[in-house]
Amino acid sequence: MDDLTTLRDAWDRPAPPSAAAHAAARAALLERASARGTAPVARRRLRLPRMGVRLAAVGALAVTIAAGVTVVQNLGGTDKNGHPRPVVPGLPGGSVADAQTVLYKAAERAQGRAFTPPRPGQWSYTETRYTSPGNPEIGAVQTPQSPLKTRVDRLWIRSDGRKIAFYRNGRFTISQPITSQTGSMPPDGYAASAALPRDPDALLALVAKKVPHATEAERQDNTFDILGGLLNKNAVLPPQLEATVYRALAKIPDVTLNREAVDVEGRPALAVSRVIEGWLRQEILLDRKTYALLGERSIAVKDHTGKGDDGSWAIKKGTIGVLSVRLAAGIVDKPGQRP
Template sequence: MNASAFQPPPAEWTETQDLLPSVARDLPAGRHQFHKEQMMARIHEDLRTTNLTPSAGRDASGAGRRNPFLRRVVLLPALAFTLAGAVVTGAVLVDGGKDGGAATLATGPALTTEIGTVDAKGAPQLLDRISLAAADAEEPGPREGQYVYIASKVADAYIKIVGDKATVASKKLHPRQVWNSLDGRDGWLIEPGETGKEGMTLASEVPFSAAYDTLAKLPTDPDALLERIYRESDADRDPEVPRDQAAFAAIGDLLTESHPPAEVAAALYKAAAKIPGVVKVDDAVDAIGRHGVAIARQDDTGERAEWIFDKKTLAFLGERNVIVEKSADSPFTVGTVTHSSAITQRAFVDNRKQLPGQAG
């Protein structure tokens, strides 16, 4: 989150390329086809970046990752373009036929869920309880030279384009394992469909922005922390992403594939309570079926980002994005889950690719 730690996007693994140019509805005749061709060319170039999560934004060449304040769950809902006169939002897959690798990512119909009931006034109280639970968590800190290990299960929905037809499909729920050094300069990712069987390096000369060492230096005063989040997200967010939504997503990014110290996590929750539009959701389900209570915020496309917590312990379970209001001409229907994740293990280990409990 430190401005000096923000890293330039790599040539191949950059999320900013997911933000395709918007196309006006009243384009002159012939311009729709031009923009469609431009869009298709860009999608083909960026197929592997379309469903990358932020921690995967570093490649083997050592190129840096992008600003975590513009994480995928903010960027994908913001994606809007005109295809044969229809506006669609979300990640995009183009049917590449026999030679196209992207089509294999779409493995079934879109994930759907029941929409939880919103309590517009319940978020501050719930976040205060979550903050207290986070502060009381008794967990030893890391030793010098260790790595943050996070295992999760993830699934995503996609817009699949065949010719001029856009349909919604989903990628099968699959495991994801990430290792990041405390200083954020070394790491490893293993995720079927995104990396080879052995995984890929996340090494970089520029530190990972949500590295443990960076998080440990953040202010623990909620007002000062939120001011910093707004300032740094404003510096690099897409202008079409509202600043409150960018700030909410920024905090969510620091709660998922990172391991902030207890006092920082507590401050992040209290800071989130100060963001306009944040609500409590009575029931939400993570990627592996665990029910919990959620803290959420809806963006202006009708998609709601939800952080899911255990109803008893208030431990963070995972997150999901759900369509709660249908946008005109969008193939996404109400109840579609565009992204779902569940944290299954979070620990400090001695080496990358080492699992908790294994010898170094």
């Protein structure tokens, strides 16, 4: 059985993104794999922005239904003069300044952690929970009250990036990722990731060469998405590289600190964010105390109507696009093992 057939069998939900979504999110490993193999459907879905599509596609390999999510509003609040309080005590009140401070603190934390690189032939393991209403159907309207579906993905990637492994309906599958030979961003496997530049400007320049864009804003959107994907895709990164990613994120224009808190596994998270296409806020979620990565979220910040060849769909302000929560990560000796 070839790779495409394996992945075709693996995707039984959700229905596939549109061709436009495939192109916009092509840097993501499992989105590519899932988008190439899918069961036939009666009608095509319409385009969702990049992070929502990327994470929803990763969820196509999911095997477990779990609990939903809670959003905690207005953590910072305002002071006696009506000005917003900083989300992190001791940080300046400006949202951009807050985001840069948080990202530099995350970089310091990453750079100081203990680290043992994987040996050749070892595998990275990530266990991630995805919660989402799914891709909207033609004519549908998604709201904050739309039901959410939750799935847990367990994924192994060999350190050279040439093999992936996952479970579906109790069946363990090892396959070659479609992106293993393409030089995709973020790259597949530890070896390719570890070869990335340790200088933030050099990393940003490399990402800029890899992403399609028509405008400067789209380039920055793609860059934010790919750097977030690099953090979430890899179970481990060299400490200096992880620190470089956070410092590179701090250089992207219009990256701010969301003044709402996201409750992740009972922990209020810091949300470093960028608004995509004027209506969807993409967030990288960090632990408030340790600045460790917790996951990602996308949420509509204004009403939006999406249009495509087959029709249109609508999403209302406050609707969650997708929430991913990292449950476990580490290095193992063979696929199927857990750290």
